[in-house]
Amino acid sequence: MSDTSKTSLLALSPRTKQRNAAEKRFRAYGVAAIAIGLLMLTVLVTNIFSRGTGAFQQTFVTVNVELLESKLDKKGNRDLEDIKKVTTFGYNPLIRDSVVAKVEELGIQTDLKAKDLGGILSKGAVGQLREFVIANPDKIGETIEFRFLAQSRVDGYLKGRVHRESIGNDKSISAEQLDLVDQLVDAGVIVKSFNMDFITGADASDQRPEAAGIGVAMLGSLSMMFVVLGLALPIGVAASIYLEEFAPKNRLTDIIEVNISNLAAVPSIVFGILGLAVFINYMHLPTSAPLVGGLVLTLMTLPTIIISTRAALKAVPPSIRDAALGVGASKMQAVFHHVLPLAAPGILTGTIIGLAQALGETAPLLLIGMVGFIASNAPETLADGLLAPNSAMPAQIYEWAKRADPAFYERAWGGIIILLVFLVTMNTLAVILRRRFERRW
Amino acid sequence: MNDMQFTDRAVDQKETKIAAQGVNVHYGDAHAIKDVNVEIEDKTVTAFIGPSGCGKSTFLRCLNRMNDTIDICNVTGNILLDNEDIYDKRVDPVQLRAKVGMVFQKPNPFPKTIYDNVAYGPRIHGLAKNKADLDEIVEKALRRGAIWDEVKDRLDKPGTGLSGGQQQRLCIARAVATEPEVLLMDEPCSALDPIATAQVEELIDELRTRYSVVIVTHSMQQAARVSQKTAFFHLGTLVEFGHTGQIFTNPEDPRTESYITGRIG
Ligand SMILES: Nc1ncnc2c1ncn2[C@@H]1O[C@H](COP(=O)(O)OP(=O)(O)O)[C@@H](O)[C@H]1O
Ligand SMILES: [Mg+2]
Numbered sequence: 215m216s217d218t219s220k221t222s223l224l225a226l227s228p229r230t231k232q233r234n235a236a237e238k239r240f241r242a243y244g245v246a247a248i249a250i251g252l253l254m255l256t257v258l259v260t261n262i263f264s265r266g267t268g269a270f271q272q273t274f275v276t277v278n279v280e281l282l283e284s285k286l287d288k289k290g291n292r293d294l295e296d297i298k299k300v301t302t303f304g305y306n307p308l309i310r311d312s313v314v315a316k317v318e319e320l321g322i323q324t325d326l327k328a329k330d331l332g333g334i335l336s337k338g339a340v341g342q343l344r345e346f347v348i349a350n351p352d353k354i355g356e357t358i359e360f361r362f363l364a365q366s367r368v369d370g371y372l373k374g375r376v377h378r379e380s381i382g383n384d385k386s387i388s389a390e391q392l393d394l395v396d397q398l399v400d401a402g403v404i405v406k407s408f409n410m411d412f413i414t415g416a417d418a419s420d421q422r423p424e425a426a427g428i429g430v431a432m433l434g435s436l437s438m439m440f441v442v443l444g445l446a447l448p449i450g451v452a453a454s455i456y457l458e459e460f461a462p463k464n465r466l467t468d469i470i471e472v473n474i475s476n477l478a479a480v481p482s483i484v485f486g487i488l489g490l491a492v493f494i495n496y497m498h499l500p501t502s503a504p505l506v507g508g509l510v511l512t513l514m515t516l517p518t519i520i521i522s523t524r525a526a527l528k529a530v531p532p533s534i535r536d537a538a539l540g541v542g543a544s545k546m547q548a549v550f551h552h553v554l555p556l557a558a559p560g561i562l563t564g565t566i567i568g569l570a571q572a573l574g575e576t577a578p579l580l581l582i583g584m585v586g587f588i589a590s591n592a593p594e595t596l597a598d599g600l601l602a603p604n605s606a607m608p609a610q611i612y613e614w615a616k617r618a619d620p621a622f623y624e625r626a627w628g629g630i631i632i633l634l635v636f637l638v639t640m641n642t643l644a645v646i647l648r649r650r651f652e653r654r655w
Numbered sequence: 656m657n658d659m660q661f662t663d664r665a666v667d668q669k670e671t672k673i674a675a676q677g678v679n680v681h682y683g684d685a686h687a688i689k690d691v692n693v694e695i696e697d698k699t700v701t702a703f704i705g706p707s708g709c710g711k712s713t714f715l716r717c718l719n720r721m722n723d724t725i726d727i728c729n730v731t732g733n734i735l736l737d738n739e740d741i742y743d744k745r746v747d748p749v750q751l752r753a754k755v756g757m758v759f760q761k762p763n764p765f766p767k768t769i770y771d772n773v774a775y776g777p778r779i780h781g782l783a784k785n786k787a788d789l790d791e792i793v794e795k796a797l798r799r800g801a802i803w804d805e806v807k808d809r810l811d812k813p814g815t816g817l818s819g820g821q822q823q824r825l826c827i828a829r830a831v832a833t834e835p836e837v838l839l840m841d842e843p844c845s846a847l848d849p850i851a852t853a854q855v856e857e858l859i860d861e862l863r864t865r866y867s868v869v870i871v872t873h874s875m876q877q878a879a880r881v882s883q884k885t886a887f888f889h890l891g892t893l894v895e896f897g898h899t900g901q902i903f904t905n906p907e908d909p910r911t912e913s914y915i916t917g918r919i920g
Contacts, residue, residue, distance in 0.1 A: 463726055534766075536763065537763040540721070541779075541832075542752040542753035542833055545724075547779055
């Protein structure tokens with residue numbers, strides 16, 4: 215060997231240099247890709263939270279309402295039937311007067327008429343008052359402190375959504391009213407505070423965005439999830455166990471397998487129209503019902519559950535089956551005593567991810583009438599929850615986002631926060647389960 | 656072959672436990688076992704040797720119908736266990752496998768406690784009337800598996816936490832817990848170190864007093880150490896079957912001789 219061909223370990227050969235440079239470049243690409251991903255996530259999350267957190271706060275006005283007997287119970291015998299005859303319209307003067315009284319009590323000077331003074335309250339205030347009176351007829355005649363929602367323009371003004379310059383041709387609010395609001399805020403009569411009703415309440419009509427909540431739609435979503443869980447999990451697991459452990463491997467099972475994979479890739483709107491045709495037009499199930507929504511989402515979730523269950527069953531080493539069969543267990547005993555418990559975490563993970571997908575799905579709900587339905591009453595019974603028309607969280611969000619009033623827009627973002635909280639919780643649960651039970655053999 | 660020591664040969668004729676007559680096995684189109692006839696004696700260790708892929712495992716799995724679980728596997732011919740055809744339509748393989756236990760190549764304890772591993776078979780076959788009964792069965796099986804002393808204080812610990820050799824003895828204990836009559840072992844020591852191997856071999860020799868043991872092994876030394884009868888398979892045919900001592904010292908077939916002297920394999 216000649217001296218020139220002898221290389222030192224301390225010097226890098228050109229080939230090694232090239233290889234190292236390539237590796238460095240690849241690492242840089244990787245880091246850049248992750249950075250872009252993180253950046254997008256940050257933008258998304260900050261955006262959602264900066265726009266949506268407002269929905270969790272609402273502006274309230276505290277006033278003292280004198281429950282005049284002359285208006286509410288003319289006969290004075292506290293007969294509930296008589297009291298119920300007074301419509302919300304009859305409560306209007308009481309509300310109006312309570313604001314007037316407050317303004318006078320604070321010594322605020324204003325040129326506004328009583329009607330405009332009362333106008334700073336939500337249109338829902340009368341309903342709230344009437345409900346209270348019907349529930350407590352004995353309180354008639356007394357003066358009671360109430361916390362009413364402020365109307366959405368006042369709320370928007372406090373949240374910086376409504377500006378003095380932009381209310382020129384807004385019939386719902388005037389500059390004088392805003393002056394009054396400023397003074398009432400200083401006096402502590404108008405305050406912004408946490409609004410539980412957004413999370414638990416029902417959707418409201420176009421005129422009362424301040425009263426709209428996502429709670430009823432949430433119940434709609436939950437009912438659907440129960441239907442999905444109750445149908446997709448047993449059907450999916452049974453189908454997977456049969457296909458994976460019992461079915462002969464032949465042409466037919468191959469075809470079934472391919473079709474299940476295809477089904478997982480079918481756009482969700484297709485399941486929606488299928489649901490419309492089969493469940494509503496043919497089987498005459500009620501439109502907008504969570505039961506129908508749940509059935510449609512079951513069809514959609516089934517392939518996901520089947521695929522993940524089969525993967526979980528495949529991951530159980532065959533030696534476990536051999537061991538069970540070897541001591542004289544039947545095939546079914548081997549599956550149910552040994553294979554299924556080992557596959558359970560995988561099955562659960564797949565199910566949760568399938569449910570999370572279904573929870574966020576909007577398109578199929580369009581076709582069965584769950585989008586656009588105004589869910590104004592919480593269902594009272596379980597059957598109601600399944601059969602009475604309702605909306606679902608993503609459908610409710612879509613509905614709010616397309617309404618004209620920007621106050622609804624804020625609620626759409628708030629709804630998205632709630633939806634995301636659900637999804638993140640479910641996915642975290644799936645990850646925890648997977649970590650917890652990973653590889654026990 | 657000087658390192659081989661033969662176990663004392665019981666030359667007296669024992670009862671036939673399993674008789675295979677004209678057994679053929681096909682995996683789809685592949686002919687894996689070709690017309691095998693063999694008689695396996697009771698209370699004897701019979702070794703199956705032969706080069707890799709010659710069909711030892713396949714034939715062993717015929718004896719407890721484990722091949723039923725392979726769709727493409729087709730078995731023809733007769734296999735009689737105590738003169739009853741185990742491939743008869745009326746035979747439920749589940750009942751058969753309780754009588755013919757099996758120990759696999761890789762130790763495969765259930766990912767459950769040591770106790771549950773052994774108790775599983777007796778439980779599903781209803782061998783124990785109550786908990787005390789079951790405890791007794793488990794202890795007896797673990798003693799027969801020569802592992803009782805090592806695990807008696809940790810019966811509630813997972814069986815998968817034991818060492819490889821211990822796991823394999825646990826699997827043997829699990830197999831004998833159902834009171835089988837025949838014990839099939841497919842290369843039970845191939846995943847074990849020499850010390851664990853020696854322990855298992857010693858155990859096999861003890862098991863011979865109660866059961867008919869059939870062991871597949873790729874180690875000729877092992878066959879020589881533990882078995883009384885040896886069957887040599889080659890390319891799916893049973894080339895030679897006889898007393899272990901005779902097979903190893905004075906084989907009749909030139910193929911057997913080539914194999915044990917290391918020329919094929
Ligand atoms: N499950 C199976 N499917 C198809 N062919 C198999 C299967 N198991 C074994 N074989 C074939 O059968 C022949 C014998 O295999 P095997 O019994 O495992 O041999 P050995 O145990 O002696 O090494 C081999 O040719 C093998 O390829
Ligand atoms: Mg083998």
